[in-house]
Amino acid sequence: MKAEIITIGDEILLGQVVDTNSTWIAQQLSSLQIHVKQITSITDTHNHILSSLKEASERADLIICTGGLGPTKDDVTKNVAAVYFNTALVQNDSVLLHVENIFQKINKNKSMPVSNISQAAVLACCEVLFNDWGTAPGMWIEKDGKIYVFLPGVPFEMKKLITHRVLPRLSQYVMTEKFVYRHLLVIGIGESHLAEKIEKIENAFSDHVKLAFLPKIGQVRLRLSLTGDNLSLLNQEADLLQNELINCIGPAVIATRDVSFEEVIINEFKLNQCTLATAESCTGGNIAKQITEISGASQVFIGSIVAYANKVKEQLLNVDKSTLERYGAVSEETVIEMAKGVKASLGTTYAIATSGIAGPTGGSIDKPVGSVWIAVIGKKQVITKHFQFTDDRLLNIERATISALLLLWNLFLQEKGD
Amino acid sequence: MKAEIITIGDEILLGQVVDTNSTWIAQQLSSLQIHVKQITSITDTHNHILSSLKEASERADLIICTGGLGPTKDDVTKNVAAVYFNTALVQNDSVLLHVENIFQKINKNKSMPVSNISQAAVLACCEVLFNDWGTAPGMWIEKDGKIYVFLPGVPFEMKKLITHRVLPRLSQYVMTEKFVYRHLLVIGIGESHLAEKIEKIENAFSDHVKLAFLPKIGQVRLRLSLTGDNLSLLNQEADLLQNELINCIGPAVIATRDVSFEEVIINEFKLNQCTLATAESCTGGNIAKQITEISGASQVFIGSIVAYANKVKEQLLNVDKSTLERYGAVSEETVIEMAKGVKASLGTTYAIATSGIAGPTGGSIDKPVGSVWIAVIGKKQVITKHFQFTDDRLLNIERATISALLLLWNLFLQEKGD
Numbered sequence: 019m020k021a022e023i024i025t026i027g028d029e030i031l032l033g034q035v036v037d038t039n040s041t042w043i044a045q046q047l048s049s050l051q052i053h054v055k056q057i058t059s060i061t062d063t064h065n066h067i068l069s070s071l072k073e074a075s076e077r078a079d080l081i082i083c084t085g086g087l088g089p090t091k092d093d094v095t096k097n098v099a100a101v102y103f104n105t106a107l108v109q110n111d112s113v114l115l116h117v118e119n120i121f122q123k124i125n126k127n128k129s130m131p132v133s134n135i136s137q138a139a140v141l142a143c144c145e146v147l148f149n150d151w152g153t154a155p156g157m158w159i160e161k162d163g164k165i166y167v168f169l170p171g172v173p174f175e176m177k178k179l180i181t182h183r184v185l186p187r188l189s190q191y192v193m194t195e196k197f198v199y200r201h202l203l204v205i206g207i208g209e210s211h212l213a214e215k216i217e218k219i220e221n222a223f224s225d226h227v228k229l230a231f232l233p234k235i236g237q238v239r240l241r242l243s244l245t246g247d248n249l250s251l252l253n254q255e256a257d258l259l260q261n262e263l264i265n266c267i268g269p270a271v272i273a274t275r276d277v278s279f280e281e282v283i284i285n286e287f288k289l290n291q292c293t294l295a296t297a298e299s300c301t302g303g304n305i306a307k308q309i310t311e312i313s314g315a316s317q318v319f320i321g322s323i324v325a326y327a328n329k330v331k332e333q334l335l336n337v338d339k340s341t342l343e344r345y346g347a348v349s350e351e352t353v354i355e356m357a358k359g360v361k362a363s364l365g366t367t368y369a370i371a372t373s374g375i376a377g378p379t380g381g382s383i384d385k386p387v388g389s390v391w392i393a394v395i396g397k398k399q400v401i402t403k404h405f406q407f408t409d410d411r412l413l414n415i416e417r418a419t420i421s422a423l424l425l426l427w428n429l430f431l432q433e434k435g436d
Numbered sequence: 437m438k439a440e441i442i443t444i445g446d447e448i449l450l451g452q453v454v455d456t457n458s459t460w461i462a463q464q465l466s467s468l469q470i471h472v473k474q475i476t477s478i479t480d481t482h483n484h485i486l487s488s489l490k491e492a493s494e495r496a497d498l499i500i501c502t503g504g505l506g507p508t509k510d511d512v513t514k515n516v517a518a519v520y521f522n523t524a525l526v527q528n529d530s531v532l533l534h535v536e537n538i539f540q541k542i543n544k545n546k547s548m549p550v551s552n553i554s555q556a557a558v559l560a561c562c563e564v565l566f567n568d569w570g571t572a573p574g575m576w577i578e579k580d581g582k583i584y585v586f587l588p589g590v591p592f593e594m595k596k597l598i599t600h601r602v603l604p605r606l607s608q609y610v611m612t613e614k615f616v617y618r619h620l621l622v623i624g625i626g627e628s629h630l631a632e633k634i635e636k637i638e639n640a641f642s643d644h645v646k647l648a649f650l651p652k653i654g655q656v657r658l659r660l661s662l663t664g665d666n667l668s669l670l671n672q673e674a675d676l677l678q679n680e681l682i683n684c685i686g687p688a689v690i691a692t693r694d695v696s697f698e699e700v701i702i703n704e705f706k707l708n709q710c711t712l713a714t715a716e717s718c719t720g721g722n723i724a725k726q727i728t729e730i731s732g733a734s735q736v737f738i739g740s741i742v743a744y745a746n747k748v749k750e751q752l753l754n755v756d757k758s759t760l761e762r763y764g765a766v767s768e769e770t771v772i773e774m775a776k777g778v779k780a781s782l783g784t785t786y787a788i789a790t791s792g793i794a795g796p797t798g799g800s801i802d803k804p805v806g807s808v809w810i811a812v813i814g815k816k817q818v819i820t821k822h823f824q825f826t827d828d829r830l831l832n833i834e835r836a837t838i839s840a841l842l843l844l845w846n847l848f849l850q851e852k853g854d
Contacts, residue, residue: 027648028646028648028659028661029648029650029659030458030459030462030475031462031471031472031473031474031475032462032463032466032472032617032659033458033459033460033461033462033463033464033466033472034459034463034650034657034659034694035459035650036454036455036456036459037454037455037458037459037475038454040448040451040455040477041448041451041452041453041454041455042451043451044448044449044450044451045450045451045452046451048450048451053449054449054450054451055449055478055479055484056449056476056477056478056479056484057448057449057455057476057477058474058475058476058477059458059474059475059476060473060474061473061474066473066474073491088627088649088651089627089628089631090627090628090631090649091631091638091647092646092647092648092649124626125626125629128629131628131629131631131632132632133628133631133632134628172651173831174826174831177828199450208542208543209506209507209508210507210508210549210551210552211543211546211549213507213508213509213549213551214549214550214551217551220509228510229509229510230445230446230447230480230510231506231508231510232447232452232453233506233590239452241446241447241450241452243446276452296742298721302724302725302727302728302729302733302737303716303721303722303723303724303725303728303740303742304721304725304728305721306716306720306721306724306725306742306744307720307721307722307724307725309720310720310721310722310742310744310794310833311720311829311830311833313794313795313796313797313829314797315720315744316744316745316798319720319744320744320745320747320748321741321742321743321744321745321748321752322721322740322741322742322744323739323740323741323742323752324714324721324724324728324739324740324741324742325739326724326728326733326734326737326738326739326740327734327738327739327782329738329783330738330739330782333781333782334739334741334752334781363751363752364745364748364751365747376728376731377731378731379731379732380734408592410592410595411729411731412729413591413592415728415729
């Protein structure tokens, strides 16, 4: 089954909102062997919605539209859909009751705005996807062999409706074309060298096998995808090819599932009963945040001291006042003391420290914007490294974060091997 | 000028990568009065790329394609473009020299993989957009009155090429249709009530004026957009309408530019010489990270103690052992002591503390997953609030973060008024 996602609303087109909805929907569909072939973000104008529905129906079997179902005037999706399906909007009584209940719960003494009544209007030809988590109902329509699903754009409601209303319905369809994926997370080899290394294996792939390279700073994800009609044969073949790649690439493969680098670190630290703390200046808590987004992090991650001001570096991390005065906050000497300080204070086996000038202001000739020192301390050693990044604040924070985790990983492997 | 963005590559369609490139490009174009009308993410297959280029050229004047310019086999954009423009790929010597230089700089003793030579192949009909920041050059092609721009998908390189190569060229075009935007950030009024409140103003809008509601947890952004051909008249009208909305909505409007809530907090704290620290358990550093992403945060934000383990709560935040034993880490008593602890330790005017069960595991009957306590302490008061969120870890972290900032804002306003 081929799917297409249409997101409706100017906010994505103006660059005010990042389209994380489509990413999430694509992940869910992929688990049901439904392949998203196109994601289209369009303006919330009548003609654009109408032509996009038509074009999508020529390419896909399943069309999922999000956005434009709210109570305000810029929400026009339902009206356009009524034209597209040549049907009317009718009031659904149980949805109306639900909307009224939600409203009364939140606003005990206020009367419901009239605009909210329109939330209960649904396409006459649809099956209502009841929205227990908000006011705008979803709609499921089947027409000319195609499935259309309309969902609100609010991420939380959309996710609940996909999970509880859409996926159970879709899972009843038998997919003729099957997809099988295998993943490899490779650390410390550049994209083109990796491609060269596995060239012979890749050249021998049949037409139904595809290999994608997804490079990021310091890492490359490889995604092997196989299509066909026999799932068990595809799985066998995928396992063989994945093993061939693992043997060829060697220890730079640090994961054979689609997991993040942070997850690999957490799991390995858990297995080896190691713990971690961070002392963050320029990364401002981002390393801690990345680590603690992984469920189960609490078994490994003890805590962090985000020492933005120098006095916090002195007070909580025990950095010597004279070190700060002599070498400055962004220096090898300071990050070493920060790392030692947080390790001692939180009693961990490993600790990371970062200090730098994230920018775009605050640089000097000696220490330009993007200058970052990182220290990692382990069971026996301290390693440090200086980086000169760019003038982009968010990018510098991101690069410092991944660089720190790569240094941590290297020291961990080294000490594990000792 | 109407623009369309095409992103090429399966990673977005499989939900492995969020499309932040398009968001960023749309922002840049919008500043030049170029309106993105559609963003299309497609598979990296020959026919799909070809038909998308054709369809986009029927809708837009400017087509920006990202992705598929790398050195590996899954990068096919250049070959398809050669077919589309009915031209050949030719080797560009200065690009080749540049690629070789970059390679030698990184890999001193290795020879360059042959695949990298293909990076220097460009469309014969193009103007090369020289990539000083990576190996894949951008390309600019004008054909039949349309502009096509091809860029690598690596965000850093794409951004540099847009900024230094594409925008300067585009800024030379005179845009006949002008766009003017005004923004309002509104806190503490729900979307439908806000719509009701400003209904009369909205109903009186002419056809060239549009109002969009962008709701998020606890906040609604309003975007007023006006189109026409006279920029100065549009600006006058936009200012008038914006003022009308501000007067109607009242003090719930906390910003009249397109800024984030975090930025408003930083600016107001700066103006009022207030400082901030956080003590984070379930948010794991995310509040600190959100705040420190704003340039200039260092004047307000002193630091954070991410107290993931209980012993850190005791040791660094001075939470009483008996409080933890009696009420547990997720309790009103604990967050109050955490907030007091970090405020005292870091000497700030305000402090936030969070403790909760982010999930998906770790819940109990008394304290289910999604149960979060937040405390905010100011000059005179401590306020606390309990939240019961969902079973989604990342969503819980996000909601706890925004809820904490809203509580902080309320206390700040209250104490400012005292």
